[in-house]
Amino acid sequence: MLHVKALQVNFGLQSVLQNISFGLTSGEVLAITGANGAGKSTLLKCITGIMAPTSGEIQRQKGLNFAYLPQNTPDSNQSVIKFLLSDFPDIYQNYQKIYCGDSETIEYANAITQYMEVGGYEMEAKLQRLIESFAFSKNDLFKSLHCFSEGQKRIFALLRIFLTEVQLLILDEPTNHLDISMRLYLEEVISAEKHKGRAFIVVSHDRVFVDKIADRTLYIQRGESILVQGGYGQIQAHLEQEFQSRRQLSMEIQDKINKLEREARRKKVWAGRKEKDKIGAADKGFVGARAAALAKRAKEVERKQQQMMDKLKAEKPFVEKKLNLSFANYTVVNREIFSTKNLSKSFDNRKIFENVTLEVSTHDRVAIIGSNGSGKTTLMKCLLGCLQPDSGSISRNDYVKWLYLPQNIQDYFQAEILIENLMIYGVEETIVRQFLGAASLRRDRVLQPVSTLSYGELMRAAIVSTILAKAEFLFLDEPTNHLDIESLEVLDQLLENFPGGMLFISHDRQFIAKNARTIFSFESSMLVPVAF
Structure with missing residues (x-):
């Protein structure tokens, strides 16, 4: 169906992708993952033809059609139905004439006939069934x-792409912003579609999602790729084995280099002495000639050893330095951070939540889950004082040093230059x-404007700020969104060692399992505990 051979992409003098090769067959799911900025989205753009590679070849089966879901959610003021129909030109054009035109004209009557002939009413009925299955009206x-x-916008974008009848679906971070139930549903849809012969290329950092859907996983690291059978677990095992192997080889080569350097220094001292003997024995005939020959030989040996050291240094493999963050050593006393009693909130006569009663301390680790739009972020904003509840009471202990990391992590940083945001804690540069x-x-x-950095870079910088601030409690709203797998692993480790408490909103199943001790879920505007 699709073959990518020795693909290379350069931006100026910088090589982004090099020697990327893989194939894809009908009914197969290929997951692509790797660090932020590794070139995953660039690879998708080459496959879809949005971007031309510097070199290499992309062979597509004759007649292969595909649909592409970009990372960004749709930003439009058009209606949902127009957005869903926009990939079906015949239906869409006639829909426009019917619902936006003059019903007294002949064009209107013709449009109704044509709309019926191209399957417009059947499509409307199908759309109604589909969105109701996603809890929409x-x-x-x-x-x-x-x-x-x-x-919810992400769900509509996925619905539109699944309505098409293409053979290959290319999805860039499809689980972004999706709640757990929708991620489960997406896994089921992909499984059902692949059994119909549809193929998928999916870029994702959702570790559980990749494990569930992937037949093979392509990991991009420093522009090169590693391809394994299976999902995230197999990539993790492969990377750990490769890391240990490369580190062992690097240590062995460095040991050889050290030995050669010691020997070279010894020979250099010896050659220097012989050089002095040669000068001192210049008039002693045979003895002087012998010293000169030995000195010359010593210099030749030294030259060959240097060549060998240069060769070993060139062969020494690069060992990726793992992220190594740890919180400063400080103690957090267990005390209440906030409590609520019978908290309720509505928007436009729609009840968001009601009768929320909650007590959380600096040693608690609480996850709030629920469907998209259920009220999780609204509740957090009420707890933070950004929104006022309609009824009920909130008591927050502002003597506790707490920090809030919002969904849009750019909003966390006040200064334009990144490092300036972290110089406010009285720590040396x-x-x-x-x-x-x-x-x-x-x-x-660290000297770049915040606006030029990726989400993953900003989230890591925000976590560093909590370290420097010696925070006692963290409010986190979707902290794993857009993070690469390496950063997710580090974030898990970092929060595991965090001495304080936290309340977080997340749809990342692995993150919740590792970091939550208590889970609450929104169900019909009520916050209820989840057995865990």
């Missing part, structure tokens, strides 16, 4: 996309740079 079809949450360097934010990156 029929009326939601006629609302503007701006009325819905990011997760060299220490701040060390912490940022440990989070893979090195050299010029």
